[in-house]
Amino acid sequence: MLEGKPKLEAVEISHEYASGSKKNEVLREINLKVYENEFVTIIGPSGCGKTTFLNILAGFIKPTQGKVFCDGKEVTGPGPDRGVVFQEDAVFPWLTVKENIELGLIAKGIPKEERERIVEHYIALVGLKGFEKALPKELSGGMKKRVDLARAYAINPTVLLMDEPFGPLDAQTRSKMQDELSRIWQNEKKTVLFVTHDIEEAIYLANKVIVFSSRPATIKKVINVSLPYPRQRNLIFKEEFIRLKEEIWRLIMEG
Numbered sequence: 001m002l003e004g005k006p007k008l009e010a011v012e013i014s015h016e017y018a019s020g021s022k023k024n025e026v027l028r029e030i031n032l033k034v035y036e037n038e039f040v041t042i043i044g045p046s047g048c049g050k051t052t053f054l055n056i057l058a059g060f061i062k063p064t065q066g067k068v069f070c071d072g073k074e075v076t077g078p079g080p081d082r083g084v085v086f087q088e089d090a091v092f093p094w095l096t097v098k099e100n101i102e103l104g105l106i107a108k109g110i111p112k113e114e115r116e117r118i119v120e121h122y123i124a125l126v127g128l129k130g131f132e133k134a135l136p137k138e139l140s141g142g143m144k145k146r147v148d149l150a151r152a153y154a155i156n157p158t159v160l161l162m163d164e165p166f167g168p169l170d171a172q173t174r175s176k177m178q179d180e181l182s183r184i185w186q187n188e189k190k191t192v193l194f195v196t197h198d199i200e201e202a203i204y205l206a207n208k209v210i211v212f213s214s215r216p217a218t219i220k221k222v223i224n225v226s227l228p229y230p231r232q233r234n235l236i237f238k239e240e241f242i243r244l245k246e247e248i249w250r251l252i253m254e255g
Helices: 050-058 097-107 112-125 141-154 171-188 199-205 233-237 239-254
Strands: 008-019 022-034 039-043 065-070 082-085 159-163 191-195 208-212 219-224
Touching: 008 050, 022 050, 022 065, 022 219, 039 050, 039 199, 050 082, 050 159, 050 191, 082 141, 097 112, 097 141, 112 141, 112 171, 141 171, 171 199, 199 233, 199 239, 208 239, 219 239, 233 239
Parallel strands: 039 191, 039 208, 082 159, 159 191
Antiparallel strands: 008 022, 008 065, 208 219
């Protein structure tokens, strides 16, 4: 998995915001390599700069210092090589499930017949078969998040960036969506970088957990998760899972 060039690379990323006459340092000299088919989660103290870092990787924010590369090309702004799933629902309320998912494909100029095939594949993959013509107001929170996932996957990005996408969901729906995302990732083998504030979620989904320090955020530790896939919910009671949870908890609390 770690052979070859990284799919996504952050080199000496630092960032600060101006606050009046003062400067608020958020990130300090972060170096990170994410390789093909990895599922990497980022966790750290609340407000440490996880979302700022993800926005820099997405190209929404230009870092004060450093560079980001996707497939070896420098990131200078948003692009179709990086799909993004936000914490809040990003579905368009006036479009159906099908129309929401094919939006990015239309923007890429994909022919209609191929669009139909791709959209049908991802609707089935995320479990929304039969809801193609439904509007977002007819969907539950979990179903809207499935639309977000399908739309992000449909454009076939090099890397999928996810910013606490399940944060607004209730605990039961959140657990189901974690299982769904893990299943989709195993099926599609897409490189994923996932920001979360939930330690169990970080371990359950990932094969690598990046622990950020408090501000200005640095990478405190990179933890490899060797627990096998597919993962079942009872995994959270296993000795190795509990050990990892305690280690990450200590690292965060030390900050």
